[in-house]
Amino acid sequence: MAYRFAARMGKTPRSFIREILRVTKDRSIISFAGGLPNPALFPVDAIKEAAIDVLTEKPTEALQYSTTEGYLPLREWISERYQKRAGLSIPPENILITNGSQQSLDLIGKICIDKKSPVAIEKPGYLGAIQAFSLYEPQFHPVGLELDGPDIACLEEIVRRYSPQIFYGVPNFQNPSGITYSDEKRREVGEMLSGTDTLFIEDDAYGELRFRGDDLPLVHQFLPENGIILGSFSKIIAPGMRMGWIAAPQEIYEKLITAKQASDLHSNYLSQLIIHQFLASHDIESHLRLIRDSYRRQRDCMVKAMEEFFPQEVTFTRPDGGMFLWATLPDGISSIDLFELAIRKKVAFVPGNPFYTDGGGSSSLRLNYSNADPDSIIEGIRRLGEAMKSLIG
Amino acid sequence: MAYRFAARMGKTPRSFIREILRVTKDRSIISFAGGLPNPALFPVDAIKEAAIDVLTEKPTEALQYSTTEGYLPLREWISERYQKRAGLSIPPENILITNGSQQSLDLIGKICIDKKSPVAIEKPGYLGAIQAFSLYEPQFHPVGLELDGPDIACLEEIVRRYSPQIFYGVPNFQNPSGITYSDEKRREVGEMLSGTDTLFIEDDAYGELRFRGDDLPLVHQFLPENGIILGSFSKIIAPGMRMGWIAAPQEIYEKLITAKQASDLHSNYLSQLIIHQFLASHDIESHLRLIRDSYRRQRDCMVKAMEEFFPQEVTFTRPDGGMFLWATLPDGISSIDLFELAIRKKVAFVPGNPFYTDGGGSSSLRLNYSNADPDSIIEGIRRLGEAMKSLIG
Structure with a gap:
């Protein structure tokens, strides 16, 4: 055939x-x-311990079908972490557990991108995002990266001319370039996009991996209404369990739930419970x-x-x-x-x-x-x- | 905004x-x-045992990024099961591990369905499929179900008039109706679609759950070129790990890999290894x-x-x-x-x-x-x- x-x-x-x-x-x-x-x-031994605890104490919860949003105690942990790390108040009700950041990108594409939708993306940009978004056939508008973050004039021009659905960026230790947005650039990106209809997709997969200098604020704090944050356990625990999350404003969150449910009902609960148990019983710091x-x-x-x-x-x-x-x-x-x-x-x-x-x-x-x-x-x-x-x- | x-x-x-x-x-x-x-x-105790074994013997393999296709020994088990259960020869190279059948449906939609693509589906049809496919905006053509399977004249008319990309069906213990395609209807569906450009998506999520009468052949054997089979561990082990698979001809398989990679890189390896360990060390029968x-x-x-x-x-x-x-x-x-x-x-x-x-x-x-x-x-x-x-x- x-x-x-x-x-x-x-x-x-x-x-x-x-x-x-x-x-x-x-x-x-x-x-x-x-x-x-x-x-x-x-942390192999700690994960093994956590797996044994979960399968001893909550086997049915770990193994049965469950809610699309994800395991609530895990979402509460993520919410508290934003508070502690960045002073951000993001309630668990706005956090969706996904199969790692790659699925987060796919879900964003699914709910935001029509054929030929304008999408702004860093140049060079993260390959996984280019792949995920490409399947929704956008028109990419690349924004050049300088050593301290995006070329603001270029971003401004793209936003003015095309009003992209999203601008996707990795402010911390960007993949592939390794650069980090400066404090000033974070503020500039935030202030420029606030009040527009462009969402900033802030992929923070590496944010916890700073080994030199001080943490900078998430861009999110400068554009809470326009901001979606992607997070991941792949780099801070282990990637084989495919576990990440999206934090999004309510109206977007609801669309994400619809898309997530159609995509795979919910993320792996056994692994969600194991990760939560690991976080609850070990010193992540x-x-x-x-x-x-x-x-x-x-x-x-x-x-x-x-x-x-x-x-x-x-x-x-x-x-x-x-x-x-x-x-x-x-x-x-x-x-x-x-x-x-x-x-x-x-x-x-x-x-x-x-x-x-x-x-x-x-x-x-x-x-x-x-x-x-x-x-x-x-x-x-x-x-x-x-x-x-x-x-x- | x-x-x-x-x-x-x-x-x-x-x-x-x-x-x-x-x-x-x-x-x-x-x-x-x-x-x-x-x-x-x-099988809680057996899963716990399998988890301990995996995290003791192969922790890095279970926890690191891995191949999109899925864990080879698990795909080999599935391949052998088709041979044993149905006399079907489906090599592991044609089996892709997914996050349960819902993701299989999403991936099928992603690679097969354009806006307004004709899609034939049972009436009543499985709701998860309706939801997954709907996001790709097909034109549905419902095929009435009788007590022994689809209304063949109706299916034939739809195939002749619209040449649908796919016909999606659940021949064993259908969700929602509980009906099972008769031997004759299986042959008729297979013979009618063979030689057309319509794929039969055979969702066999419940195939192992026959509690009365004898197993009937998979429709697949009557249309190997046009056939895709969806399988799942949700009903025979546990659904919380979200683990299923797609068996597809080579050309389709390659597109599925591209789509799976863009969707979430690969399925949860820890759970793939746990399920394989469970199957390898326990009597599934x-x-x-x-x-x-x-x-x-x-x-x-x-x-x-x-x-x-x-x-x-x-x-x-x-x-x-x-x-x-x-x-x-x-x-x-x-x-x-x-x-x-x-x-x-x-x-x-x-x-x-x-x-x-x-x-x-x-x-x-x-x-x-x-x-x-x-x-x-x-x-x-x-x-x-x-x-x-x-x-x-």
Whole structure:
């Protein structure tokens, strides 16, 4: 038979990262390509303990169908965390548990994006968001990122001309660039979008992973009516359980519930209860310190190696948190060419192009430091430096 | 601000069942409204044991990001089960693990349905499918159900006139009607769709729950090229982990992977490993026998009570498996009126109308027997019979 597919399926980029991860399954390759948290930091014993507690004390609640919104005590924990961390008052009634941020992005796309809807997104932008939104066939309007956040004049112009449904951004330790919005830029984004009909989708997947400097306010506090926050347990506990959340104003929340119910009824309750039990019975702060300390060491090691081994013409960001940094080759040098050379030297990264919705990024690359030990980081960066030198000539 | 939503959000029916379940949270109500498996049959100790094993032996695999397709040993188990149960050869490479059948339906909608795409669906049809597909804005073409399966002439006419992208059906112990396609109807559906460009989406969520008579072949064997099968662990292990699967031909499978990845990267790995560990170390057959025996007793109890307490003019199905049966009031008597009367007598069910994509079903109702004990079944049916009598007069 001739299979017929919906038009949207023709518009979705195949995940370049997924293809790359296939190449890098070769264990002899040092990979900076993925976006994996460091599994040595998973709180395995505490999760096991929590699983036993849940399946001993609340098995029926963990295993039966339940409410679309998610496990209330877990939503209460998230609500309290916003209060404590950011002084934000977000009631549990406005928090929906999802299967990780990727599903949050899909649900946002589902309720907000029609074919050709204008959508503003950072340039470079998070690939998972580009993929999720693409299936709803928007018109992307990229907003250039500077070292301290979005190009405000560009964002203003896009909002004025196109009135996008949403502006999607990652203010803390952005994926892929590693940059963080400054205090001033946060305020500017907030004030500019307030009073418009554009929602700011604030993806805060890495917000708890600051290992240098002080926390900055969430952009949300400058535009509470226009703000949706996405959060995730993937980077602070473990990603395999696929658990994240959306915090949204009431009217939007109700649409999200309809979309979530049609998408999969509700998120995995066993894992919701396990995560809540873990949070209730363990010191999350000391666990977060472990992660931050480790990522700071890994990041410092990578930056130091880059300073030593990369040609001087190559520039790169120096993140204050998160899992990624971003390097830029001299004009005219292609990161895809570099990738091919690097793979022969058994080292991998993600070329910049897939992070651009307008075809740019051909001289840039994303490097992940959270899932490699210091020796591999040094050796991998050394090889990558060699590859760069031979390409730049 | 003025919130703007995608056009599809205006077309989604609010879940009537969800509203009803809210009403029936009142513990004093005897509810036949939900679709919950009997939690007394959840294999709690075995799941706890499996969880401990997984978190002791494979914690990193269970907790790290992983492949979109799902855990290979679990897909192998499913593949072998098809071989054993139905003599079907479906390789693990064609099986995708999803967050339960509801997500399978959403993914099918995402890859197959454009705005106004023709979609054939049973009448009455499964509400979860109506909800999931509605978000992709199809044109529904209902195919009447008879006691032995779909009205073949009607299906043939729809296929000839509209060439629908898909025909969605539940051949075993259909939700909501409880009917099962006969051997002959299975063959007829298969032969009629073979050679057309219409896919048959065979939702087999209840297939393992036959408590009377012999298993019939899956429709799939009569149209392997046109067939997609949906399966679920919700009814045979527990629904709270949200775990199901799709078996699809290669070309469709690849689109499903793209859609699944954009939707949530992959399903919960901890739960996939727990379910596989449970299946690998326990006798699923003896567990299934427990469920079937219990549901047979519950169904027999309900049918007997209906024969005793319902007015003679009320007809109803007598299912050979699954969790639901379907009653029809005399013409002109409304099941919504009955619902209101019944709630006052503290008994609940789902009126038939939401199961119809063309506005019918106003004299019918769905009754669930899997989640009520015999005493409640008898008392609830007695009260419902009283309500019927006072309504019919």
